[in-house]
Amino acid sequence: MTAPILEVSGLGKRFGGFTALDGIDLAVAPGERVGLIGPNGSGKSTLVNCICGTLTNESGRVHFDGHDLAGLMTHERTRLGLARSFQLPRPFVSMTVADNIRVPLMYADRARRGAHVAEGEIADHCGELLRLVGLADRARHYPRDLTQVDMRKLELARAMAVEPKLLIADEAMAGLSGSEVNDIVNLLITLNERGVTVVLIEHIMSAVMRFSQRLVVLVTGRKIADGRPDDVIRDPEVERAYLGQ
């Protein structure tokens, strides 16, 4: 069996008296498309924040691509190829769409290659990513001029600019219409086909079911199910968590 690209073992996180994550174990294989679901407050975003280094876990370990991530800052994890998009888009508002993508190309991509990357190469790469997400004609616009779906695409393009091995998309479709959700799912599948392992956190079940090869369910900080999507949604414990007794 291939070694997992992401391995989370016994991850625990508390906020005062509240246990947000209670000994989470999770392994993601390279090239996999994993859906992560759970009701509000189940610990999905906290898990992402602990994996990406935004929050520090109190117990457990996170290994990514053979590296123990303990003690590494967020940008160091990014440079290893661990990218994320945010639940609420967080663009660099003072920069154009193209410059938003240039930043990770200048910092993450350049740092990982360990060599100077020519400006022309950065511009080419930036143009390629803008075309991939369908924002080429918005390159010189500012984020404030973008629609909600374009903002989501910008988030994904910026995450892709770090040349990730693993992308964690945190509710990348929240607030979008049906056709826009389809656009984003198609885009995530395209990214996966380009070799990027993708973990999708989402509430929109049709999108999750279409996207995921494997489904993981969190409830009150615990993992209650992990398996094939069709099996997981029929799991009695999952039904109880979502629909009540």
Place this chain on the structure above:
Amino acid sequence: MRSLPFIAILAAVGVVVFFAAHQLHNDYVFFAGYTVLQYVVLATAWNILGGYTGYVNFGSAAFFAVGAYTTVFFHKVYPLPIPLLVVAAAAVAGLVGLGMGYLTLRLRGAFFAIATLALAVVLQTLIVNWDLVGGSRGAYVVRPASIPVFGSYIQYLFAIMLALAVVALATVRAIERSALGYGFATIRDDELAAEASGVPTLKLKLLATALSGAFMGMAGAPFPYYIGFLQPSSVFALDYTVNSIAMPMIGGTSSWVGPLVGALLLGSLQQIATVTISSAVNLLLVGLLLVTFVIVAPNGLIGLVRSAVARKKP
């Protein structure tokens, strides 16, 4: 290397300014011009941290004072020519900036601003109690009546401050157009997103505090020779803190042009007010203009011009 033509133009402008002032045959022009240029350096230095990264520093006077007291220290212990004192002041103030950055890493917004204010109070207390540099009594730094090449010493000081302004402007313009400039801007816009994009925000914040502090210290280094008698209250003065914030705010914080325009405008206005009305009216003038700009043009004069240009475009 792309900055070389800009540096050449800036240096040429500096030479023209110097010789134009020389043609007026009035040392007061150099005396007043020195102060305006000093504010160009201070405002530009403040903008590295306050404008580019969005961390508002209320301790400008402290960094300026560190530069000035570095000069006093060497004047007492081992006298050096002013250009070397400028380098020493930059090193000391840069280290103080680095220390401040390290101690205030987790602070943002008002908390960071209060911490910088506290730094100024701590440093002033240290200076007041340090006898070697004059303590609360102050220290005399007697400057030579004349100096070779320049003749009058005030012309020499003016030339030094002009050179510092050129160096400061060339540096910040180069920063703006580099990956460093983009990195600073991401810190101002969203630190979490910056880290997620691979930007080492901690390292860049430390660099910004050190660079900003170093330039403020450089601006303070020639000051004891300019004023002749240095006392804590004259360098830890509110004027430096308020002006170094107000000038970039009035000019615009998004580019190197803003602090330059703000400092030239406000600095000149203050000099005119000093000779025509009273020096006491200076801070009132700054306060009124700052309030007006914050309400009417929060992006400063540069922002106003950019908006006007954008409106004219079809």
